[in-house]
Structure formats: structure tokens, C-alpha cells
Amino acid sequence: MILYGTGLSPFVRKVLVVLAEKGVPFEHVPLRFHDPDPDFQAASPVGKIPAIDDDGFRLADSSAIIHYLERGHPAPALLPADARDLGRAIWFDEFGDTELFPVLIKPFVHRVLRPKLMKMPGDEAVVEKALTRELPPLFDHIEAQIDGPFLAGDRFSLADVSVTVGFANLAMAGEEVDAGRWPRLAAYVAATLARPSFRTALAARRG
Ligand SMILES: N[C@@H](CCC(=O)N[C@@H](CS)C(=O)NCC(=O)O)C(=O)O
Structure with a gap:
């Protein structure tokens, strides 16, 4: 399987973490979004990262890819079996992608991506x-939802992948969660980023 997308992207990191958790071998092509590579363009119709090509089966979107991987590589399960835990996992995947990511990424965009990589102010x-x-307010919401090591049920799941990936970019921008104001969130993020799968994903090629 080929995974397209730089390891700097939180959406690519979601897939990298899942591949590491499940022990799936893959080839990493760490290109940036809208790269003209025709194979990538064929895999990602709107040019966003990540995308995959699994023996000719092409698919874009981190969540779509993770659901595909979950069926083909069911162990360890990253989608809970319990109905309520599953609902929470899907909510936190959506929350991470569409509510948290657009804000959490801003320090990285304006302190790292634009000035250092794109040579723009x-x-x-x-x-x-x-x-x-x-x-x-987003941190307040997560803080109130944490009552153990995992966000959906009693095992690591897609919820933890999707909520945590962007905090690595926050750290790259020199910021961290204020442990005085959000103690559970700060501890949760630190513990999740320390998982072997996150460490593997964070060591992935960036370009
Ligand atoms: N819903 C997509 C979002 C992917 C996404 O927005 N990736 C960013 C990089 S972090 C991108 O490719 N941006 C280019 C663009 O928005 O045109 C997913 O979950 O994979």
C-alpha cells in the first residue's frame, strides 16, 4: 500500500498512527497537498492529503481510509463495538477534523508552515x-469529556487518534496545553502522544 502525504499533516498522521497500531506495512510518499504527481492526483480527486493506493484501490480522506483499514486489518479494533462508544468515537473523529483542527493548526501555519516552509510572512x-x-472553549469541551485514559470506552480508539494528532503541530509551533487550566487534557495529550504508534507516526518523513 502507498500512503501519500507529508508526515507534517495531522490528517496524514491519523492514518500513520492507525497503520502503526495495526502493524500494516506501507510505502510512504511524503508529498504536499496539490502535488502534481499524476498517481497522487488519481488517488486524491481534490488534491488533499492523505490518499492511498492499495494495489490499485485508490482512496482519499483520512476517515475513509481508516474505516477501510479497519475492515481489512481488524486487530486491534480502533472502532468500538459498543454502540455508545462507537457513537462517541465517530463524534470525536468529526470534532477533531472539523472543529478542533482548523483552530489548532493556526499557530503551526503562522509560525512554521508559512515563514519556514513557504517563505511567506x-x-x-x-x-x-x-x-x-x-x-x-474547545479545550473546555474535551476537558469535560475526559474521565480516563481514552475518550470512547475503555480502549484506545479512532477518537483518541483524531483528537490528539493536531496537538503535535501545536507543539511544533512552541505551544502546549496549559496544565493549570486544563489538567486532564494536558495529561491526556501527553500520554497519547507518548504511545509507540504516535512516536512512529511523528518520525515519518515530512518531505
Ligand atoms: N477531510 C480530509 C481533510 C484533509 C485535508 O484538509 N488535508 C490538508 C492538509 S493537512 C490539505 O490537503 N489541504 C489542502 C486544501 O485544503 O486544499 C481528511 O480527513 O483527509
Whole structure:
């Protein structure tokens, strides 16, 4: 299987973590989004990363890819069997992708991606607004949901993958969760990022 997308992307990291958890071998092509590579373009109709090519089966979107991997490589299960835990896992996948990611990524975009990789100016005002106004209510929500090591049920699941991946980019931008204000979230993120699968994913090629 080929996985397209730089290891800097939280969405690519979701798939990298799942591949590591399940021990699935793959070839990593760490290109950036909208790369003109025709094989990547064929796998990703809108040019976003990640995308895969599994022996001619092409698929884009981190969640679609993870559901595909879950059926082909069921152990360890990353989608809970219990109905309520499954519902929570799918909610947190959606929450991570569409609510948390767009804000959590702003410090990385304006302190790392734009100034260091794209040679464009970053905007510290955008970072400040994200850190002081936009992220706190999202962190409050997660803090209130944490009552153990995992977000959905009593095992590591897609919920933990999707909520945690972006915190690695926050760290790359020199920021971390304020443990005084969100103690459960800070401990949860640190423990999840320390999992072997996250360490493997964070060592993946970035370009
Ligand atoms: N829903 C997609 C989102 C993927 C996504 O937005 N990836 C970013 C990189 S982190 C991208 O390719 N952005 C390019 C764009 O938005 O045009 C997924 O879960 O894979």
C-alpha cells in the first residue's frame, strides 16, 4: 500500500498512527497537498492529503481510509463495538477534523508552515486569537469529556487518534496545553502522544 502525504499533516498522521497500531506495512510518499504527481492526483480527486493506493484501490480522506483499514486489518479494533462508544468515537473523529483542527493548526501555519516552509510572512495576531479566544472553549469541551485514559470506552480508539494528532503541530509551533487550566487534557495529550504508534507516526518523513 502507498500512503501519500507529508508526515507534517495531522490528517496524514491519523492514518500513520492507525497503520502503526495495526502493524500494516506501507510505502510512504511524503508529498504536499496539490502535488502534481499524476498517481497522487488519481488517488486524491481534490488534491488533499492523505490518499492511498492499495494495489490499485485508490482512496482519499483520512476517515475513509481508516474505516477501510479497519475492515481489512481488524486487530486491534480502533472502532468500538459498543454502540455508545462507537457513537462517541465517530463524534470525536468529526470534532477533531472539523472543529478542533482548523483552530489548532493556526499557530503551526503562522509560525512554521508559512515563514519556514513557504517563505511567506506569518500573522502572530491570528495565533494570539486562536490561543486566547478560539481554542479555550474547545479545550473546555474535551476537558469535560475526559474521565480516563481514552475518550470512547475503555480502549484506545479512532477518537483518541483524531483528537490528539493536531496537538503535535501545536507543539511544533512552541505551544502546549496549559496544565493549570486544563489538567486532564494536558495529561491526556501527553500520554497519547507518548504511545509507540504516535512516536512512529511523528518520525515519518515530512518531505
Ligand atoms: N477531510 C480530509 C481533510 C484533509 C485535508 O484538509 N488535508 C490538508 C492538509 S493537512 C490539505 O490537503 N489541504 C489542502 C486544501 O485544503 O486544499 C481528511 O480527513 O483527509
